[in-house]
Amino acid sequence: MNRAYAALAAMICLLFASGAGADQPVAWQIDLQQPVTSIMHEIKWFNHYTLWFIVPITLFVLALLILVVVKFRASANPVPSRTSHNTTIEIVWTVGPVLILLFLAIPSFNLLNKQLTMPENPDVTVKATATQWQWNYEYEGGATPVAFDSYMLKEEDRAAAGKVDKAVYPRLLAVDNELVLPVNKTVRMLVTAAPTDVIHAFAMPAFGVKIDAVPGRLNETWFRAEKEGLYYGQCSELCGKDHAYMPIAIRVVTQERYDAWMAAAASDLPGAYKVLSASVSAPAPAVDVASK
Structure with a gap:
């Protein structure tokens, strides 16, 4: 029983110990290395944050490409539409990217400002x-x-x-x-x-x-x-x-x-x-x- 308590205590110590870190590239790595500075914590957060925009946009563009290939191919649409202007579409594809870029630019500029602002009196x-x-x-x-x-x-x-x-x-x-x-x-x-x-x-x-x-x-x-x-x-x-x-x-x-x-x-x-x-x-x- 004493040995069991000793093993449990050792596991708890290992689990909650701050310990020393070591980071380096690993095989099949798909994410950034583990951050050990405040700047890197924000970089990793920003990397994951941008994925919430990149993945939906990529899937949306893929869906549009599939739709165009299937619906507007020559055999299914022998007489193509001659529509040249659509005010609603023009507004959407102008305002949408502007808003997306705004959501990306604000945290990006904040991060760059922290990176480029040198602290006073370095150790x-x-x-x-x-x-x-x-x-x-x-x-x-x-x-x-x-x-x-x-x-x-x-x-x-x-x-x-x-x-x-x-x-x-x-x-x-x-x-x-x-x-x-x-x-x-x-x-x-x-x-x-x-x-x-x-x-x-x-x-x-x-x-x-x-x-x-x-x-x-x-x-x-x-x-x-x-x-x-x-x-x-x-x-x-x-x-x-x-x-x-x-x-x-x-x-x-x-x-x-x-x-x-x-x-x-x-x-x-x-x-x-x-x-x-x-x-x-x-x-x-x-x-x-x-x-x-």
Whole structure:
């Protein structure tokens, strides 16, 4: 009986625990990735909202096409109508689309305004510079500068990096050095490309972020991750032969782990990642429910 209570308690803890998240593409995915920022929550809502317009319109147009094919084919309608004007139809097909576009435009403009309005006093500022075919990250404003390159993890380097589990570190998405950021903090991203390079794009689907990295131009965006975890994105602008091998990985951790990583990364980046990975993957302390 005690074991049954212990198992039940463990299930309840798992069910209601906030836990760490991790989002990446999955096989046969038909919906957007699970949102971990307020902007992405609204993007996902807007995506589902537009379906209530797109699906009926598509079915209506299909029905009209079938009606025209069946009713007005040459064998069934040898003498076609010569009607050229119908005031009612003209009003309906003008006012109807205007109303539909109005219902789509208002939430769309509101969402764009939230995306493009930079919050004041961000907690963290990171500059991401793209080159063929990797990302360079530089933390701005810190007492000790931290900057590093991030390449796609090669298969032969998995064991040495401690990233053998492909469920956590998927092929073609895992990187050697993840961008580490604190949870529930406003992050300002400065995005550009090397002056002699081509246009890239910094895209993180779970965050609702996609912004071009243009040589000689500094673009900016922001996000606030609500959940710890390891999240994946990719360069989303065709940038050359290795465009498909330019992933983005962001690890969101607690403020304490972030501060410890920053302090260690300034002098020992590999060591800082090892300590961080060990602390993130360490199992939670067991609770002896059966004895209570």
